[in-house]
Amino acid sequence: xxxxxxxxxxxxxxxxxxxxxxxxxxxxxxxxxxxxxxxxxxxxxxxxxxxxxxxxxxxxxxxxxxxxxxxxxxxxxxxxxxxxxxxxxxxxxxxxxxxxxxxxxxxxxxxxxxxxxxxxxxxxxxxxxxxxxxxxxxxxxxxxxxxxxxxxxxxxxxxxxxxxxxxxxxxxxxxxxxxxxxxxxxxxxxxxxxxxxxxxxxxxxxxxxxxxxxxxxxxxxxxxxxxxxxxxxxxxxxxxxxxxxxxxxxxxxxxxxxxxxxxxxxxxxxxxxxxxxxxxxxxxxxxxxxxxxxxxxxxxxxxxxxxxxxxxxxxxxxxxxxxxx
Amino acid sequence: xxxxxxxxxxxxxxxxxxxxxxxxxxxxxxxxxxxxxxxxxxxxxxxxxxxxxxxxxxxxxxxxxxxxxxxxxxxxxxxxxxxxxxxxxxxxxxxxxxxxxxxxxxxxxxxxxxxxxxxxxxxxxxxxxxxxxxxxxxxxxxxxxxxxxxxxxxxxxxxxxxxxxxxxxxxxxxxxxxxxxxxxxxxxxxxxxxxxxxxxxxxxxxxxxxxxxxxxxxxxxxxxxxxxxxxxxxxxxxxxxxxxxxxxxxxxxxxxxxxxxxxxxxxxxxxxxxx
Ligand SMILES: Nc1ncnc2c1ncn2[C@@H]1O[C@H](COP(=O)(O)OP(=O)(O)OP(=O)(O)O)[C@@H](O)[C@H]1O
Ligand SMILES: [Mg+2]
Numbered sequence: 001x002x003x004x005x006x007x008x009x010x011x012x013x014x015x016x017x018x019x020x021x022x023x024x025x026x027x028x029x030x031x032x033x034x035x036x037x038x039x040x041x042x043x044x045x046x047x048x049x050x051x052x053x054x055x056x057x058x059x060x061x062x063x064x065x066x067x068x069x070x071x072x073x074x075x076x077x078x079x080x081x082x083x084x085x086x087x088x089x090x091x092x093x094x095x096x097x098x099x100x101x102x103x104x105x106x107x108x109x110x111x112x113x114x115x116x117x118x119x120x121x122x123x124x125x126x127x128x129x130x131x132x133x134x135x136x137x138x139x140x141x142x143x144x145x146x147x148x149x150x151x152x153x154x155x156x157x158x159x160x161x162x163x164x165x166x167x168x169x170x171x172x173x174x175x176x177x178x179x180x181x182x183x184x185x186x187x188x189x190x191x192x193x194x195x196x197x198x199x200x201x202x203x204x205x206x207x208x209x210x211x212x213x214x215x216x217x218x219x220x221x222x223x224x225x226x227x228x229x230x231x232x233x234x235x236x237x238x239x240x241x242x243x244x245x246x247x248x249x250x251x252x253x254x255x256x257x258x259x260x261x262x263x264x265x266x267x268x269x270x271x272x273x274x275x276x277x278x279x280x281x282x283x284x285x286x287x288x289x290x291x292x293x294x295x296x297x298x299x300x301x302x303x304x305x306x307x308x309x310x311x312x313x314x315x316x317x318x319x320x321x322x323x324x325x
Numbered sequence: 326x327x328x329x330x331x332x333x334x335x336x337x338x339x340x341x342x343x344x345x346x347x348x349x350x351x352x353x354x355x356x357x358x359x360x361x362x363x364x365x366x367x368x369x370x371x372x373x374x375x376x377x378x379x380x381x382x383x384x385x386x387x388x389x390x391x392x393x394x395x396x397x398x399x400x401x402x403x404x405x406x407x408x409x410x411x412x413x414x415x416x417x418x419x420x421x422x423x424x425x426x427x428x429x430x431x432x433x434x435x436x437x438x439x440x441x442x443x444x445x446x447x448x449x450x451x452x453x454x455x456x457x458x459x460x461x462x463x464x465x466x467x468x469x470x471x472x473x474x475x476x477x478x479x480x481x482x483x484x485x486x487x488x489x490x491x492x493x494x495x496x497x498x499x500x501x502x503x504x505x506x507x508x509x510x511x512x513x514x515x516x517x518x519x520x521x522x523x524x525x526x527x528x529x530x531x532x533x534x535x536x537x538x539x540x541x542x543x544x545x546x547x548x549x550x551x552x553x554x555x556x557x558x559x560x561x562x563x564x565x566x567x568x569x570x571x572x573x574x575x576x577x578x579x580x581x582x583x584x585x586x587x588x589x590x591x592x593x594x595x596x597x598x599x600x
Binding site for chain 1: 328331335338339342416417418420421422425427428
């Protein structure tokens, strides 16, 4: 059996009269990719900040690599790599200077520095940018450089807070290739937060957090199976009427999503559809049958959707507002 | 130890990379020298009585200003170097520093040393004015200046870090420093001789650490012991407390004491704020 590299019990964080994290318990096994999924303000960054010793919890305990996050801060810090939601590179310095400083901060032995810098730059494909000033990098390149830097001291756990937010889909895919490569090559444990469903799907296990509480924790497949059956989405010319009719006919709960489609869950999707189309007089425009996604999981658990579009817009703004030095 | 070096090194690299700041740092001293030196030196010397024949004829305002210019440059650079601490918080790099296993003391000391070094370099760059203003500076003076500049810069950088650790924004920092540094500079003897002050102002002058710092630069560069007593008096070079003329070594002790107190306060404040 693998050992637990992250052990969290009853972790809480209160800001004045607002409780951002309300007592979280979780265990992360060595070598897994652990995803932390939740909407804006759910408490993802707050939790990561507590796990990585940036802020002290107001209740509960956390241990990383066997070390207590409050009592053995420096040992925890030596055991983790951290990639924040907002960039923490020094943009006036070159990639090499950023990496070299990191080696010194973490006391990477002098004779190993050169090799390690080459190694991490190779993982993120930035070897040829080594002596360029970071200011001249694209958003994706900066992200990759941060990941590289986080690996320099060979951390046991790499924390990534929204590693791909604000990046274009192609760059997102690249970052994910690197993350998967890391898991294979270095056997490192990866703990990441995201509000992108497709990213959470890649994780070995996913914890769903909402309003500071863990509302589910399992593999993506299990979570989706728990939703039960298949998802049917229909669009009609009269959603209100259709919703009422379907709910009456089949004793189901039907919800309307942000795109104006009605969706509901049934056990046997295809059999249901045949029956439904035969019987109903609802003026259906489109029909779609699919397996549940993690978005449905969230919807199922909370009655709300994680609105990906709105969220990413807001984050893009957050990033662009930070401006140059 | 290597942590201190790394934090220090970053500040020094960034200082040399910022060409605009490097050039800009000459602007204010240059203006002062032009303004007070050629423009107003006549008016100012006549105020002191320097137009008369006799010992005061040797009063040269530019010469008087020069140690003050060096002092001013060192203070400004040292105190504003702490701005980088606030900027690092704003731009995120402070997090990279703070999640590393370095102790907070290491970080604070590295920052103070970085600021001091940059201030010394900047102060030394003011010596480039020497050939144009007819002050004579010997190699020995420069050798004496360097450690004194460093000591002064260390004290001021520590004060800067103390302020920076208490604040979250650059604007806030700049405002506090501005409010602090102007009276400190004006009442330090850097810009004009501090003769005939009202008693309450004299008290401020005497508790202002910059007074002793500027006086050390004057003692090194102007060599008051070789001046006629009347001229020395007119230039305000007989800094004394309760009729006791303060010696160079006593000034060193004063600034040293200020350094020790503030570096400790700053380190404590920084460690508390960034636990
Ligand atoms: N320093 C703070 N003081 C007061 N409240 C805070 C502070 N930091 C975070 N919060 C609050 O705690 C809640 C959780 O914030 P957190 O940053 O952890 O969310 P998140 O899940 O990371 O969201 P996002 O997807 O936007 O990054 C939010 O309601 C936020 O307003
Ligand atoms: Mg966040």
